[in-house]
Amino acid sequence: MSVLVVVAVLAIVLVVAGVVWGIVALVRRQAYIRSIRERGWNFVNTPTWDSVARLSNPPFGIGFDRKPDDQISGVTAAGRSFQVIEYKSPYWSGWVGMVTLSRRLPELWITGGETTPRYGVLAQAVPAPPQLGPGWQVGTMDPAYAQETMSPQLCRQLTALAAGQPGVNLSIDGDQVVVLDPPRKDLDRLAPWLEQLGAIATSIDSTPLDRWIQPEPARRLTFYHHPDWNWIGVDDSLLQFAPVQRGGSNHRTSDVVRGRDGDGPPFVAFEHHWTTTRTESYTDSNGNTQTRTVTEHHSEPVLGFQLPVRMPPLTVGRKGLSRGIEFESAAFNKQFAVFAQDAKYAYDVIHPRQMEYLMAAQGRPFRIEQDWVWFSPGEHSQPAIAHCSLYLRGFLGRVPRFVWRNLGLPDTPYPAIESTPVG
Template sequence: MNSGAAVVLVFLVIAAVLVVGGITWGIVALVRRQAYINSVKQRGWLFVNSPAFDAVARLGNPPFGIGFERRPDDQIIGATSTGRPFQVIEYKNDHWSGWVGMVTLSRRLPELWITGGETGPRYGVLAQDVPAPPQLGPGWRVGALDVPYANAVLTAQLCQQLNALAAGQPGVNLSIDGDQVVVLDPPRKELDKLGQWLEQLGALAAVIDATPLDQWIQPEPPPRLTFYHHPEWYWIGVDDSLLEFTPVNRGGHGHRTDQVIRGRDGDGPPFIAFEHHWKTQRTESYTDSNGNSQTRTVTEHHSEPILGFQLPIRMPPLTVGRKGLSSGIEFESAEFNRRFAIFAQDPKYAYDVIHPRQMEYLMASQGAPFRIEGEWVWFSPGEHSQPAIAHCSAYLRGFLGGVPRFVWRNLGLSESPFPPLEIPAAR
């Protein structure tokens, strides 16, 4: 046998060993998984292999309520010894993946965040720090939007339950999300430990139920996919009719929408946001293995974010962008002229809208470029994401609040539809 054949033989043997090893490992993993599922069922719990999104639809605080990709996976459902419903579920979004355990409360309550040990704040949480009660001991952090509410929840009895839950665990990352007490990283691999942990979590929930918190009861949310701190946003998914009037790229073929969202923030203008996908084809030349020149058709896939806000009245064209090759209209501020390019058919209208205070706002806010076309304001957000939409929404609301009242009156409205906001510019 020559050396080349020997090398090939060795390679084939190694490949065969790897294939057999992979198959063996797959069989072992499958057997272990089935044994785990059987153990779950023996406890009287239910194991769901591919739960519907309804399993987490009522949850709106991180890790839920964040991003556009939200995927629940394996789920365990049951009740504690006192009959309190629980679920332990695998969950993944754009920014986090892992397991979550939760038990049900008797009331829907505002968000509350409690962490201790080897853990940290969850991605996207918007809350202020609240001093942790001394009964908790060192290393605990508390976050809430309503400090009196947080103080009312954190009774001595709850602190005792939190310390009991933390015993033997590297850390505790707990929150109240509506009518659920939610904890990250439950000990789900060992069912005996998981059962004890769920009983502890149920006892903790019982303490919260027994605490007088009725003044903070929250209303039932609408039955739809929610967005954290954006209660008026709602998920559409696909709506290709939007392609008929939105400023999408018209080239190519196979145009479609994805991740369509509608909504508004407070008294700001309503918006539509989605990702536009399309394809183009081109012909390229190449040399085949025989040295002959050939041609082939290559399909390229494209996408772009689309974000538009609908105004209550048609407004003259106006573009607010970053300084580029075109200088645009000159304003009295040299710094503003250096950083911004403003375009309008009527310079006087631009001066009326972009007054000195408006210039200060635009320079401080660092917002994305936008253009006003009739009843719509179209942004170039750079990406289709929850933070990008939220930032553009706040940025535009501040801008519209700075449009003088006489401009709105000249357009046919008796008053400004967007009163000035006495808040710092969004950053």
């Protein structure tokens, strides 16, 4: 038998095996979905954003590309609503199970056994109750809230849940008790697991926590610890005034976010996409010279903060080939290049205390153009926006009061803060 015949036979076998495997997987999936519905539960192949709109703590509330997938929902024997859903983002992917609480409460994180805290969590670690035993961790933004929530009854329920799985990764997210990695493949295990989760929710509901009730949030895509950020998605009108690349064609925006942090300036952030074409020559298989059109796709992150008043042009960036304005600090001059049309204005704004801040914060380059501050963030991401927001807030808070008054404001719009972002 020739080599070509062997290769052809193997290819046919692989194709047939693939088709058979696809059929088996489809049959198994349909049987799984049928079993879900026979229990009185619902199954949605492609759930909408409403399925996770109320959730803002990790793994939710982080990143721009968030994808809910297969969803199981229903009611426990005690009448408590639940859902088990697949969720994917750039920072985490997997399955999540949750049951509903009677109140919206602050975030609380509880991990035990063979698990680790979730990516992006900003909570403070506090001592776990001794009833839980070794290996448990508790995180919160307010230790008093954690102490009131971690009742002996809740500790018993958590211990019971941990007995049936290698690790527990649980949180309170608004009016949901959320646990990662539910046993969703085995419905005979999933049903009692959900009842255990319901018992945990009952323990929390029975604890007097009304003073911790949180307000109802807007129904929109949320960002963890950034309640005033709003997801826009697409807004090509931004290209009319933002300092983007103007060459090429097919200009568009994606992942547009607007918002602000506290008393800082409002921002707009997005990814700018465009294409360019060029003609190149090549030699074909016959040795003839031909030409072809090549299309290249480009993108750049754009991040701008709007100021309450127009300011003179000023650029603050890393030291490069251009020297920039020389300041009295040799260490600052070695790291930074500052450019301004008015050197005196630059000296007023970049004073010794400001230089110390800029060197400590190590922020991204930025330039002030009229009433906007435009950053070179390096990437379009939630951490980059948050870092630049805090970095700029610290910079503006150190601009002297007389500078703002000279620009026409009665006083500084940004009181001084001591926070210094790192990285």
